[in-house]
Amino acid sequence: QSALTQPRSVSGSPGQSVTISCTGTSSDVGSYNYVSWYQEHPGKAPKLMIYDVTKRPSGVPARFSGTKSGNTASLTISGLQAEDEADYYCCSYGGSGSYSVIFGGGTKLTVL
Amino acid sequence: QVQLQESGPGLVKPSDTLSLTCAVSGYSISSNNWWGWIRQPPGKGLEWIGYIYHTGGTYYNPSLKSRVTMSVDTSKNQFSLKLSSVTAVDTAVYYCARKEFGYAFDFWGQGTLVTVPS
Numbered sequence: 236q237s238a239l240t241q242p243r244s245v246s247g248s249p250g251q252s253v254t255i256s257c258t259g260t261s262s263d264v265g266s267y268n269y270v271s272w273y274q275e276h277p278g279k280a281p282k283l284m285i286y287d288v289t290k291r292p293s294g295v296p297a298r299f300s301g302t303k304s305g306n307t308a309s310l311t312i313s314g315l316q317a318e319d320e321a322d323y324y325c326c327s328y329g330g331s332g333s334y335s336v337i338f339g340g341g342t343k344l345t346v347l
Numbered sequence: 348q349v350q351l352q353e354s355g356p357g358l359v360k361p362s363d364t365l366s367l368t369c370a371v372s373g374y375s376i377s378s379n380n381w382w383g384w385i386r387q388p389p390g391k392g393l394e395w396i397g398y399i400y401h402t403g404g405t406y407y408n409p410s411l412k413s414r415v416t417m418s419v420d421t422s423k424n425q426f427s428l429k430l431s432s433v434t435a436v437d438t439a440v441y442y443c444a445r446k447e448f449g450y451a452f453d454f455w456g457q458g459t460l461v462t463v464p465s
Binding site: 269281290334341 | 447452453
């Protein structure tokens with residue numbers, strides 16, 4: 236199983252919106268609604284931001300939203316804030332009855 | 348509040364076995380959750396290692412399966428990871444986490460750096 240494909244970096248100014256893509260295959264992202272997104276600040280553990288493609292855990296701001304189309308999932312952050320600057324990782328069920336989990340390579344979000 | 352804490356040696360010799368334990372507090376490990384290990388080499392992305400259920404059922408990353416063993420101790424509310432025949436490429440921050448909502452990890456430990464010198 237190959238890692239999911241994410242852009243290495245994205246950037247945006249405070250108040251703007253940015254979208255981070257996560258491309259898998261028809262065997263994983265495309266077939267199951269088990270995509271999650273994690274925010275990771277330097278030296279900190281990852282934090283769950285989105286699960287099951289579109290759902291937000293309690294405490295995650297509504298500025299964070301997730302979608303999926305075909306084999307590509309996306310995380311959109313609206314109303315960018317300085318504290319959103321972090322690495323973001325997508326994650327998906329690996330499919331094929333494997334019960335495995337695959338992560339994306341990560342995207343560095345820079346708030347200009 | 349669910350809390351997880353990894354512990355174990357920070358330095359492991361090449362060809363030895365890496366052993367880590369994750370202590371869970373504020374939540375019973377015997378509840379209906381799987382418990383996972385994820386690692387992150389310095390400056391790189393996350394890699395799923397595997398997860399375990401309180402009954403001992405396991406699923407491992409196929410790329411690591413031949414070297415990974417996970418176990419659970421419900422009396423101590425903790426679970427463990429063993430990775431054999433380590434090399435420098437196994438140098439990473441190792442995280443333990445609770446699997447929830449299907450295939451997401453909602454609570455994570457702070458992570459522990461394990462170094463395997465080359």
